[in-house]
Structure formats: C-alpha cells, structure tokens
Amino acid sequence: MKISQQSLFKPFRKIANMGGGQAVILLYHRVIDLKPDPQELCVSPQHFREQLLFLKENYYLISAEEFADHLKNKRRFRPKSVLITFDDGYFDNFLYALPLLEESEAQAVFYITTSKLNTDEELWWDDLERIFIDRRSKPAALTLHVDGAKRRYDVRAESVLWKLYYELQNELRFSSPDKIDNVVDQLRKWSATPQKGRPSHRMLSYEELKKMAGSSSAVIGCHTHRHPALGMLPAGQQHQEIQQSKEILEDLLGKTISHFSYPFGARKFLGDKRYYNHDTIRIARELNFDMVCANYFGQVHRRSNRYVLPRMPVRDWGVDVFKEKMKEFFKG
Numbered sequence: 353m354k355i356s357q358q359s360l361f362k363p364f365r366k367i368a369n370m371g372g373g374q375a376v377i378l379l380y381h382r383v384i385d386l387k388p389d390p391q392e393l394c395v396s397p398q399h400f401r402e403q404l405l406f407l408k409e410n411y412y413l414i415s416a417e418e419f420a421d422h423l424k425n426k427r428r429f430r431p432k433s434v435l436i437t438f439d440d441g442y443f444d445n446f447l448y449a450l451p452l453l454e455e456s457e458a459q460a461v462f463y464i465t466t467s468k469l470n471t472d473e474e475l476w477w478d479d480l481e482r483i484f485i486d487r488r489s490k491p492a493a494l495t496l497h498v499d500g501a502k503r504r505y506d507v508r509a510e511s512v513l514w515k516l517y518y519e520l521q522n523e524l525r526f527s528s529p530d531k532i533d534n535v536v537d538q539l540r541k542w543s544a545t546p547q548k549g550r551p552s553h554r555m556l557s558y559e560e561l562k563k564m565a566g567s568s569s570a571v572i573g574c575h576t577h578r579h580p581a582l583g584m585l586p587a588g589q590q591h592q593e594i595q596q597s598k599e600i601l602e603d604l605l606g607k608t609i610s611h612f613s614y615p616f617g618a619r620k621f622l623g624d625k626r627y628y629n630h631d632t633i634r635i636a637r638e639l640n641f642d643m644v645c646a647n648y649f650g651q652v653h654r655r656s657n658r659y660v661l662p663r664m665p666v667r668d669w670g671v672d673v674f675k676e677k678m679k680e681f682f683k684g
C-alpha cells in the first residue's frame with residue numbers, strides 16, 4: 353500500500369500542534385504587473401492589495417519580532433497568525449509592495465540577495481530568461497564549455513531552445529555561483545545580450561533599501577550573496593555566502609540582521625541534490641539568526657524548529673482563489 357507523506361505525518365503534526373495555535377508564513381517575491389513571468393514570481397499590485405485586505409479582515413497579521421518571540425519562548429500563537437515574507441530583493445518590493453503594506457498597516461520581512469543590489473544587472477535566472485525568450489535571432493549553433501566538457505547544440509528549432517532553457521534552469525540552480533556566472537556569460541556572448549539588464553528586473557538600490565529599512569512595514573533579512581543552492585556547497589563556502597550578505601546589509605543599514613531565508617529552500621530533492629543540509633542549519637544557528645525560513649508546505653507552532661520554518665508561496669491569485677488557498681495552508 354502506498355502511503356502519502358502527507359498522511360504519514362498527519363498524526364505527528366496533530367500532536368505537535370496541540371500545544372498552541374498555528375501560524376502560517378507566506379512567501380512572495382515580486383509585486384508588479386509583468387508578462388511573461390515563467391517563474392511565476394509576480395503578483396499584480398491589484399491582487400496584492402486585495403490579498404492584504406482579505407488577510408487584514410480574516411487573519412491576524414503578526415510582526416516579525418512577535419513571531420520570533422513566540423518561537424524563542426515557545427509561546428502559543430494567536431489563532432490564524434500570518435507572517436508575510438518576500439525573497440530576493442527586487443526593486444518593486446520598494447516601489448509597489450511597501451506602500452501597499454504601509455497602507456494596510458501590515459509588515460513583511462524582506463530577505464535580500466546582495467550580489468546585484470544597486471546595479472543595473474539581473475539575477476542569473478532572469479538573465480537566462482531574457483537570453484532565451486528574446487525573439488531576436490540567434491546563431492543556429494551554440495557551444496557551451498561546462499565542467500571541462502564541450503556541449504554542442506543546434507538551436508534552430510524553437511522547441512530545442514525551450515527545452516534547453518528549462519534544462520539549464522534545473523542544472524544551474526544546483527551549481528556553484530562560479531559555474532552559473534561562467535555559463536550565463538557564454539550564453540550572453542553567444543546571443544549578444546548586454547550585461548546591463550532590463551530595468552523591469554533590477555534589484556533594489558541602496559537608497560531604496562535604506563528607505564525600506566526605515567519603515568515600520570519592513571524588516572530586512574538576508575538571503576545569501578549570490579543565491580546558490582547552499583546544500584551543494586562545502587560548509588566553508590556556505591558560511592561565506594550567508595555571512596557576506598549579512599555583513600553587507602548590516603554595514604549599509606547600521607543594524608543587526610537577525611532574519612535569514614535559504615535560497616530556493618524546498619525540501620523536495622532530485623537524487624543527491626540539496627537546497628540546504630545539516631551544515632546550513634548549523635551555520636544559521638551559529639550566526640545567531642532569530643529565525644530562518646525554508647520553502648515547504650507546513651504550519652508553524654510554538655515548538656517548531658525556528659531554523660527551518662515552512663513557507664507557502666503565493667501566486668498571482670485573485671481574492672477568491674487566495675481565500676481557498678489560505679484555508680488549505682492552515683489545514684495541514
């Protein structure tokens with residue numbers, strides 16, 4: 353008999369939840385109207401506004417400080433507690449998300465990847481997107497030098513191009529930052545794509561980030577320097593990636609950064625591929641973060657491990673769909 357993971361863990365989850373109310377952490381990336389959006393990272397400002405209003409009326413929007421305090425002191429959560437979080441640090445977090453949060457007197461934690469802050473460059477998955485989606489004609493032959501081997505592709509057919517796009521997305525997300533930079537660089541040269549990115553895909557500027565940090569609707573956390581799958585790196589490199597983003601933000605903002613989220617952060621693994629591992633969790637503890645978010649389905653209760661918290665990704669849903677999703681998120 354096949355038992356699903358969900359049903360297998362149900363009794364344990366029930367026991368774990370008995371000691372107090374449950375909370376849910378929502379995961380957003382961008383608030384902006386943008387098409388195409390192949391990674392499904394964008395929620396339109398209109399939908400975000402509706403979602404906030406709905407949360408305000410039907411749930412308890414908890415602050416980051418209060419949330420961490422419940423976990424540290426194993427204090428029972430208020431029923432229907434919801435914490436809003438954002439990953440990566442796109443400019444629209446300041447331009448669109450922050451004003452809407454302020455208008456609703458809500459707060460979110462913004463986890464920032466620091467390597468492309470204050471530049472006109474894009475993060476690697478966006479670079480990959482514009483290289484492949486851009487309709488300008490490209491040379492029919494592509495040669496990539498990867499891991500010491502030569503790979504040759506004939507990309508005249510559009511279907512081949514799309515297949516390659518998804519293959520590279522999957523491969524690079526488990527690769528070292530140096531390999532990612534190297535492959536994207538080769539692709540950029542092949543397609544004559546400039547290093548300068550699209551203004552629609554830039555990260556926050558230092559000024560924007562400082563203004564955000566001054567708002568009571570934003571708490572700034574870190575999300576590594578170059579956004580690697582930490583679980584694929586030796587412990588020393590993991591430490592450096594996390595520490596570097598923490599320090600850059602602390603120097604810029606003049607305050608201690610006590611929140612962190614794992615890049616990608618899912619628990620679903622492909623073979624020996626890992627987004628984070630035991631070393632990652634140990635390092636997060638050593639760096640003294642108040643709480644650390646991952647990215648898998650689950651509710652938070654007062655005895656949850658505050659270094660691997662579950663989160664629920666939110667998509668560009670209208671309020672009717674969002675309402676149903678919120679029910680599912682709390683069901684467990």
Ligand SMILES: [Zn+2]
Nearest residue numbers: 439440615616
């Ligand atoms: Zn991320």
